[in-house]
Amino acid sequence: MAIVLIGGWFLLPDGYNDLIAIFAPQFGNFMRPTVVMVNLILVNPMSNFTMIAVWAGAGFVGGVMAGTKKGAFVVGLMVWLSCFGLIALFVYLLFIGGIGLGSFIVPPGSSIVDILGIPIIQGMIDQILPLLSGLGGFDLSSILTLITPLLMWFFTPVIVVIVAAIVGAVVRPKEEF
Numbered sequence: 001m002a003i004v005l006i007g008g009w010f011l012l013p014d015g016y017n018d019l020i021a022i023f024a025p026q027f028g029n030f031m032r033p034t035v036v037m038v039n040l041i042l043v044n045p046m047s048n049f050t051m052i053a054v055w056a057g058a059g060f061v062g063g064v065m066a067g068t069k070k071g072a073f074v075v076g077l078m079v080w081l082s083c084f085g086l087i088a089l090f091v092y093l094l095f096i097g098g099i100g101l102g103s104f105i106v107p108p109g110s111s112i113v114d115i116l117g118i119p120i121i122q123g124m125i126d127q128i129l130p131l132l133s134g135l136g137g138f139d140l141s142s143i144l145t146l147i148t149p150l151l152m153w154f155f156t157p158v159i160v161v162i163v164a165a166i167v168g169a170v171v172r173p174k175e176e177f
Contacts, residue, residue, distance in 0.1 A: 001082050003061060007038040007054035009033075015118035018110040027106070028097040034090040039120070041083055042153045045160075048119045050158055059161035063168025076165035080158040123149060 024031040043051045058079055063072035069151050106112075115121065128146065 001058070003058040004040060004054055004079060004083065005036070005086070007057070008051065011050050011054065011085045012036055012039060013117075013119060015114045015116075015121075015126065016038035018107075018114040021107045021134060022105070022115075026100050027094055028099070030090045030093045030097065034094060037083055037087045039124055041087065041157060042120050042155050043156050044119050044123045044148070044149075045156045047055050047123065052156070055157045055160040056164040059164030060168040060171075062163030063170075064167065064172045067167055067172055069169050070167050070168035073162055074153065075160035078134055083157075095125065107141075120153070122168075123153070 012035070016039060020032050020035055030039035040051060040054070043055070045052055059072075059076045062079060066072040066075045116125070124146075
């Protein structure tokens with residue numbers, strides 16, 4: 001878990017830093033950890049290879065420590081689930097600290113273009129624009145077209161961490177007594 005959190009903290013894309021600079025004065029100190037964890041949980045495998053590598057590294061180390069395939073599966077799953085626990089804690093701490101919805105100030109050097117360059121937002125824009133260009137109505141199939149990539153991004157980390165953990169368990173040298 002520490003590998004994922006530290007990797008996510010230091011490898012956060014630049015657009016997120018601008019987002020944090022804009023919203024942190026209103027939402028408080030736990031804005032950065034919350035954004036880091038959301039960035040870790042929603043990973044676009046086609047554009048965010050560094051987060052895939054962070055999840056794979058954490059899974060591999062966990063699998064080597066677990067030693068068995070079953071243990072590696074559990075370790076990988078628990079790492080992913082513990083990220084949800086951290087998100088819940090950070091959101092709770094955001095609300096406990098109070099949210100002051102005043103005026104949002106864009107810090108010097110930041111722009112809306114940087115925020116629109118965030119991988120998750122960029123992926124959503126790529127999905128929404130073709131739907132808006134069509135002349136048809138907004139029906140169930142268009143909603144599913146929007147949700148499907150999010151589900152893929154949501155389940156990518158758990159698949160990567162579990163597979164890497166199992167590989168780590170298989171690679172681990174067996175002790176001989």
